[in-house]
Amino acid sequence: MRRSLRTDRSHTHSTHRAAQVAAAAVIAGALTLTACGGSDDKKSDDGKSGASTGDTAGGGSVSLPKLDGASLEVAAVWTGPEQANFKKVLAEFEKRTGAKVTFVPAQDPIINFLGSKIAGGAPPDVAMLPQVGAIKQAVEKKWAKPVGPDAQAQLAKNYSQGWQDLGKIDGKQYGVYYKAANKSLVWYNTKVFENAGAKEPATWKDFLSTAQTVYDSGVTPVSVGGADGWTLTDWFENVYLSQAGPEKYDQLAQHKIKWTDPSVKDALTTLAQLWGNKNYIAGGPDGALQTEFPASVTQTFTGGDQPKAGMVFEGDFVGVNIAETKAKIGTDAKVFPFPAVGDKAPVVSGGDAAVVLKDSKAAQALVTFLASPDAATIQAKLGGYLSPNKSVANSAYPNAVQQSMAKALIAAGDDFRFDMSDQAPQSFGGTPGKGEWKDLQDFLKNPKDVAGTQAKLEADAAAAYKG
Template sequence: MRSTSSKNRTGRAARAAAAVLAGALALSLTACGGDGDDDGDEQGGSGNEETAGAVTLPKLNGESLEVAAVWSGAEQENFKKVLAEFEKRTGAKVTFVPAQDPIINFLGSKVAGGQPPDIAMLPQPGAIKQAVDKKWAKPLGADAIKELQENYSQGWQDIGKVDNKQYGVYYKAANKSLIWYNAKVFENAGASEPKTWDELLSTAQTVYDSGVTPFSVGGAEGWTLTDWFENIYLSQAGPEKYDQLAKHEIKWTDPSVKDALTALAQVWGKKDYVAGGATGALQTDFPASVTQTFTGGDQPKAGMVYEGDFAQVNIVQAKAKVGTDAKVFPFPAVGDTAPVVSGGDAAVILQDSKAAQALATWLASPDAATIQAKLGGYLSPNKNVDNSAYPNEVQQKIAKALIDSGDDFRFDMSDQAPQAFGGTPGKGEWKALQDFLKNPTDIAGTQRKLEADAAAAYGN
């Protein structure tokens, strides 16, 4: 899904973002209210156009569009409300097309059949590059670029570029450096929020001693395991090494990878630290890994679960309140600095038309992002989304930390890799780390397997 020429990597230090995030989340994390309403008021225009705030959209009566994304459940339903507002403002009809992962393969079959969607939401910079190389992707027009330039930092614009031409609108972002915990479990155990890796291990032991398994891991989906590794590696090895490994400029047999896997094994390899053990974790998908942490009262299957801000959707599904039942702390510092790893999904045009360009322009606007922000479980890199749009104080602080970090972040490493290595179920990094979860003692073997798969995928 990525390629070795993901050359527009943003973030130069990660330290500034880490400091902002740590400071923001160290404050009180009490929820301050429920969901906002999700409707956007239509503002009057004139002639054949309708203007809403800063975004101007054409009349598209009778036009039909398809948008494909690998989104399901509440995430899909909330995005459909954003599309519904676009329909209301333009008169177009937009159909959401559920895609399978990896989406590039799904799109390939659609293109081969002569029926590509008008826009695809691509979750990796490398997927954008691949779509461009295959001549599927179409450049953004002047209106969409104008909206991007007004609303996005240079770094978020750049990761949607290929050969310095703008193809992607990063509609959705993720802060992937968070650990959520069951507040009642921590209270009963007398556990406190850790700031370092050693403190995290100590906290885990405290939770374990109280009678609750410390961690829930969604190992059935390999991407969650790559996120664990990336946070440890970024903090421990530092930003420069992170960038080198992301581009395969150093090998996965490098000692820095050994160090990161050794740290990871302190959680995955500790008897009874993972809910269900390795076998149970490998049968647990991401949504279940979250919900099982926040169901069962003060005796859930686990006390903590690692993942990004988007876990809030699943926390709500577990009927837990963010900020009271479910609290969060930044991924602890394994090295000198706490990590800040981000991800995201970009809207890319596959069928160029006035309607597709208008939809891309809409998705680059604060109007669109604000609708989904109010619904929760969503984070926008759009700096002109009012922070108060997010439905609770926890998410407001996470969103503020992302925006305040500017360009000082690192994008998900596996999302920068070729699809065969970093983004395919049952293959490459996903499979190697699933095998490592099963046998965390085999560090050298895991490194060899990662390097062999990476060399084949990167072609070097």
């Protein structure tokens, strides 16, 4: 899953608190099960987290209309296994309704992509918006259409109020959050850790010590997907949230304090302790800047006990890429929470929402399906995915680690905090080669230039928020 959306719209304080504790709870749950080795892959849930939907073929919990002859296009930035798995969900919708659904690969920034499609008179029927601000942007441009009563009924039945509210603009429901992400996890190659005698670190100081231990064993400690600037924003956000605290986090997310604030200097200085040590980064900074996110994961779990790196930081969606390497989550690949820089470990979440762009019976039926446990259950079984839908049976997730993450996410209810860059204007927090993505890529290349990086971040943020 890529990341999220940016706009100058600001969510309520309670919404910002949202993804924080959800992710924290997710992490805690994941650790509980990885400590047990994650071997209970087939273990069923006790049923308390939601009713089982079972196999969706031939029915399911949601009623859908017959749509024989209808054609739909769904646009998303998803690639690789993530796209392939979502297509299986769309195939089930086709099977039940008779509609024909075409997946349209989109590019970042997706709002620009959609704008070109709309200008050409050929918008997709539904778009999966990977940034929380995109929904408001689509509404402001009068592209988005409110979801219908059937989808709203599924949301009311299956989603906590917090996840429903994320898709509302001015009291109207425009987005259906189909996918959630916990973006505060560090995944590691267990063979590397065992050979090095390394332990899961709880603090940033311990993390750097663990990195040194792994390096001393002959393996480069950390893989960074620096070619994708969004991964670097996630690094910054986790360090900043833990070190500066939630109040400052909210202020910076809304640009109520400047990027020249001392708290930003502190976070960048902390990041430089890792990014500035060439021994700790696979390929060094130059190599990291040429490594895309998927490769940053796969190179950590291929090569036996001599991979290109021992650890990789990113969200729960890493599981899809790990699966490509044949490494088994819970055995070959384990996870620990992003280490605490300040008093508490950071917890950052994101998500992807379905938004109707062409108001038709077929488009409304699709978002209704995506709001149901039937759709989410299909993708949950395939791995590398978390749903905010509380009616998805926990046993649908394919291994103990993901079952733990999913259960904790649902148990967190409305208490969570959202990705900071996903709240910013797209031109600052969501555009490849520009704004925060580019500024942090430059910082990865030259982590000694803290003041210069702050100045560039502030100049870019000021222009974006003003616009």
